Amino acid sequence: MVDPVLSVRGLKVDFGGEGRSVPVVRGVDFDVYPNEVLCIVGESGSGKSVTSLAVTGLLSETARVDGSIRLCGIDVTTAAPETLRQMRGRDVGFIFQDPTTTLNPVLTVGRQITEGEVAHGRLKKADAHARAAELLREVDIADPQGRAGQYPHQFSGGMRQRAVIAMAMAGQPKLIIADEPTTALDVTVQAQVLAVLARRQAELGSAVILITHDLGVVAEVADRVAVMYGGRIVETAPVAEIFASPRHPYTRALLRSVPRIDTSDSRLDPIPGQPPIPGALPKGCAFQPRCAVGRDQPLCVAEEPSLSAVGDNRQSACHFAEKLPAETMAAEPRIHAEAPPSKPEPLLAVEGLKVHFPVKTGVLRRTTGWVKAVDGVSLSVNPGETVSLVGESGCGKTTTGRAIMGLIKATGGSIRFAGRSIRDLDGGAMRKARREMQYVFQDPYASLNPVKSVEDIVAEPLRIHGIYDEMGGARRIAELFDMVGLSRTMLGRFPSEFSGGQKQRIGIARALALQPKLLILDEPVAALDVSIQAQVINLLQDLQRELGLAYLFIAHNLSVVRHVSDRVAVMYLGRIVEESSRDGLYDLPVHPYTQSLLSAAPVPDPAVRDTRRRIVLEGEIPNPASPPTGCTFHPRCFRATPLCSAEAPVFDRYLDFPTRTACHHAGPLAEGHRNIFAPGVLEAAT
Amino acid sequence: MSRFLRKTLSILARLMASKGSALALIFLATITLLAVFADFLPLNPVAQKLANALKGPSATNWFGTDELGRDILARVVFGARTSLLTAGGAVAIAALAGVPIGLVAGFFGGWRDAALMRFVDVLLALPAILFAMAMIAVLGRSQAAALIAVGLTGIPSFARITRAQVLTLRKRDFVTAVEAFGGTATYNMFRTILPNSWSPIFVQVVVLCSVAILLEAALSFLGVGVPPPTPSWGEMLRTGKSYLHEAPYYAVLPGIVLTLTILSFDVLGRALSGLLEGRRDAVVAPKAEEVTS
Numbered sequence: 001m002v003d004p005v006l007s008v009r010g011l012k013v014d015f016g017g018e019g020r021s022v023p024v025v026r027g028v029d030f031d032v033y034p035n036e037v038l039c040i041v042g043e044s045g046s047g048k049s050v051t052s053l054a055v056t057g058l059l060s061e062t063a064r065v066d067g068s069i070r071l072c073g074i075d076v077t078t079a080a081p082e083t084l085r086q087m088r089g090r091d092v093g094f095i096f097q098d099p100t101t102t103l104n105p106v107l108t109v110g111r112q113i114t115e116g117e118v119a120h121g122r123l124k125k126a127d128a129h130a131r132a133a134e135l136l137r138e139v140d141i142a143d144p145q146g147r148a149g150q151y152p153h154q155f156s157g158g159m160r161q162r163a164v165i166a167m168a169m170a171g172q173p174k175l176i177i178a179d180e181p182t183t184a185l186d187v188t189v190q191a192q193v194l195a196v197l198a199r200r201q202a203e204l205g206s207a208v209i210l211i212t213h214d215l216g217v218v219a220e221v222a223d224r225v226a227v228m229y230g231g232r233i234v235e236t237a238p239v240a241e242i243f244a245s246p247r248h249p250y251t252r253a254l255l256r257s258v259p260r261i262d263t264s265d266s267r268l269d270p271i272p273g274q275p276p277i278p279g280a281l282p283k284g285c286a287f288q289p290r291c292a293v294g295r296d297q298p299l300c301v302a303e304e305p306s307l308s309a310v311g312d313n314r315q316s317a318c319h320f321a322e323k324l325p326a327e328t329m330a331a332e333p334r335i336h337a338e339a340p341p342s343k344p345e346p347l348l349a350v351e352g353l354k355v356h357f358p359v360k361t362g363v364l365r366r367t368t369g370w371v372k373a374v375d376g377v378s379l380s381v382n383p384g385e386t387v388s389l390v391g392e393s394g395c396g397k398t399t400t401g402r403a404i405m406g407l408i409k410a411t412g413g414s415i416r417f418a419g420r421s422i423r424d425l426d427g428g429a430m431r432k433a434r435r436e437m438q439y440v441f442q443d444p445y446a447s448l449n450p451v452k453s454v455e456d457i458v459a460e461p462l463r464i465h466g467i468y469d470e471m472g473g474a475r476r477i478a479e480l481f482d483m484v485g486l487s488r489t490m491l492g493r494f495p496s497e498f499s500g501g502q503k504q505r506i507g508i509a510r511a512l513a514l515q516p517k518l519l520i521l522d523e524p525v526a527a528l529d530v531s532i533q534a535q536v537i538n539l540l541q542d543l544q545r546e547l548g549l550a551y552l553f554i555a556h557n558l559s560v561v562r563h564v565s566d567r568v569a570v571m572y573l574g575r576i577v578e579e580s581s582r583d584g585l586y587d588l589p590v591h592p593y594t595q596s597l598l599s600a601a602p603v604p605d606p607a608v609r610d611t612r613r614r615i616v617l618e619g620e621i622p623n624p625a626s627p628p629t630g631c632t633f634h635p636r637c638f639r640a641t642p643l644c645s646a647e648a649p650v651f652d653r654y655l656d657f658p659t660r661t662a663c664h665h666a667g668p669l670a671e672g673h674r675n676i677f678a679p680g681v682l683e684a685a686t
Numbered sequence: 687m688s689r690f691l692r693k694t695l696s697i698l699a700r701l702m703a704s705k706g707s708a709l710a711l712i713f714l715a716t717i718t719l720l721a722v723f724a725d726f727l728p729l730n731p732v733a734q735k736l737a738n739a740l741k742g743p744s745a746t747n748w749f750g751t752d753e754l755g756r757d758i759l760a761r762v763v764f765g766a767r768t769s770l771l772t773a774g775g776a777v778a779i780a781a782l783a784g785v786p787i788g789l790v791a792g793f794f795g796g797w798r799d800a801a802l803m804r805f806v807d808v809l810l811a812l813p814a815i816l817f818a819m820a821m822i823a824v825l826g827r828s829q830a831a832a833l834i835a836v837g838l839t840g841i842p843s844f845a846r847i848t849r850a851q852v853l854t855l856r857k858r859d860f861v862t863a864v865e866a867f868g869g870t871a872t873y874n875m876f877r878t879i880l881p882n883s884w885s886p887i888f889v890q891v892v893v894l895c896s897v898a899i900l901l902e903a904a905l906s907f908l909g910v911g912v913p914p915p916t917p918s919w920g921e922m923l924r925t926g927k928s929y930l931h932e933a934p935y936y937a938v939l940p941g942i943v944l945t946l947t948i949l950s951f952d953v954l955g956r957a958l959s960g961l962l963e964g965r966r967d968a969v970v971a972p973k974a975e976e977v978t979s
Contacts, residue, residue, distance in 0.1 A: 405866055407862060407865060407866060427870070431868035431870070432868075434866065434867060434868045435867075435868065438866065438867060439863070439866040439867075441859045441862075441863060442859075443859055446858055446859040446860065447859035447860050447862075447863050448860055448863075449860045449864075449878055449881075449882070450860075450882065451881045451882055452881075460864065460867070460869075461867035461868065464864070464867065464868050464869045464870075464873060465868055507863075510863070510867070511867075513867075514867060514868075
């Protein structure tokens, strides 16, 4: 058998000084072989990033590392700094999460990607530019000669990440470590970057460690998977097996808690509680307090299970691994459902909404152009209904939400709420109108005032409107806490004492304080850990049912959107390109952008990854300050004709479908196919 | 309010934990207590005993006596009252004007920002000591003149610090959130942004205190400060320098007290800014989110 590129045994990493050292990684063993992609999956605090940094000796000096790490025959824990430096340049390549901060803004991209090779004396300075162009060409960057001389800010996000991949691959490393390489990217760009990464990896035969929290990405690229929890690997297995029959309760629970784009929309099954904090781990098995199998079992509380074999090639760290009932995690077919017909009087009706921001240049701050962030958006939300607004970053979905809320001034169009126009209301009238309409922010860390107690935060809307006593005062606040599933004992605490999921519950409680009819939810679960997302989604669905709330759900995660929505609208560059009932849109998309968006979304099912064809879009979202002529999507569209660049399509009903779309060449991908996620469907189109 | 008390106590406790800031705090507390309760002490700063003029430190006159036979210790203690009152008044003027200016300028931006900050720039162009002397030329020698002069020249620092703070907080989600559920601009400025801006403002209070004390001493030293017979440290330095040969303690002892006071304020200011600005990150253990991903 081939020797592993990397072999880790008994790795332990502690942070902090005397007395209170915090164990972040607590005994990790794994091997990575040439030409293998190992995905390390885990939530925040599971120790996955620290493991990858420890492997190459890149941890800061406050970290204490124990155990043995052999990388290409070198023992990293004992090697001299110079040996490590040589090794990093030659044998290991890194791809970090955020390409914006990985690249040095004052050096040209070409210089940066060849810097390592020049420094290690393998490349002459004079040849560097040609080599840079060659490397950029290998990662599919157009005009590599010209691009090599440009600076990082002239690159888009996806291009930057491809340049980082080029840099990591430049030395033909034996091992590539990619830490959340696509988390900061949009879904269509993520598809491009993963494709480039996979192709280059196959060409070089490198081993790859890919760290991610996204099970869809895992299913797309992994050969083997290691699941980390509380600083340890709790299960490792080949990718197909881990998705088909997980042998650790945490893996099972994780797979079950993620909304899937391709399966039935039964209620999510969240993992109760919070991920453990290093330094305050529960006794015995770290997962035991949240475990459906082992909770409060004397054995699980008393003893931490070791990682042991549970069949060929796979291991699990669970006392009950052998006793877990065999259970298939395969996708259940989804039943196509039509949304109920719209009621005559929508709660929120937006017509032709426009938000244009002036671009000011020069000393005199003259307006030289307009960024059309939102350019003619029409949508309606009925009472008790969830309408989702989906799109990639920069498409204007958040601006739309904030303009409806009156937080950004609309430039044109009409916004009617409960039958009356709320656009251009003056301060006082707008404040009254807002009582019925509330906003939940994406980042629960930033949306709560750090100096107020959470009781005051939830009470603040009532106090501002002077109805605190009228609404029941402290009793009302306690009720709101019950409603969002927080203990009343937490009332006096401050936001910093809460976890992300709990903070988002507080944000929801505050939004509910004024008894609104409509909530605008701006990416309410995007900043949360996977296992916590399910809890918050379930809470939102329960509240909607109990209180008859209408939701305008703004998101980029297509799986979450499919799970929560009644109707879905897809935005591209400030316009809605397609709008339909949920299943109408997901099962039979007619706009090419929707089709490629859906095909690019990773599906957490490794069984379909080789058969499913993707439409990988070229390029990225253009700059909204200078949008393309005609249909703004035409430069990236696979159906574009000369008509598309000449004339903008009208947003109108497509045949007798429940769908409205703006495309000259709208139409399903292939006649007769109703499920875009079934293998083979997309082949006809590409 | 109890939270405010708790926070203050915890900050005090942390200041006391380091030797330098503990000494500074104890020194300033002593000076302040002496100045406040000076009337109840057996000290008289104006009683003259000409026969007893220019006597060195003794059991009855710990700091010695001046050219009129007055007790120098008594004059130092009552002089502290002058210094601290000037400092307190000046800081009050500077903060009460500067903080709202910074809040409004930063919050609304646009023409309000431009107008207010240009006004602040004008104030900034005035050298404090010249401005104070001009004030005294108009108003005559009085404590009020020094106090107003230092106060007005202190406005820019508060306005700028507050404005910078507002600009970083203005676009934060929790401020937008208050707007979303109907809070007015005034509510947001004073109830949401201001409570989050206390740390740098408070540090500036301490810094301006030492500036004010120094300026008051300088004015008195030049002979345009508080009119006699009110005791002032600067005044004592001025008279004392004439007797530097025969009675060195006369100028040196008040000088040491003045130096220590300024030093204490500076030490305290630096310790506070370290403590308050680092506050949010200074957690006991590295948080899970910081260690990974």
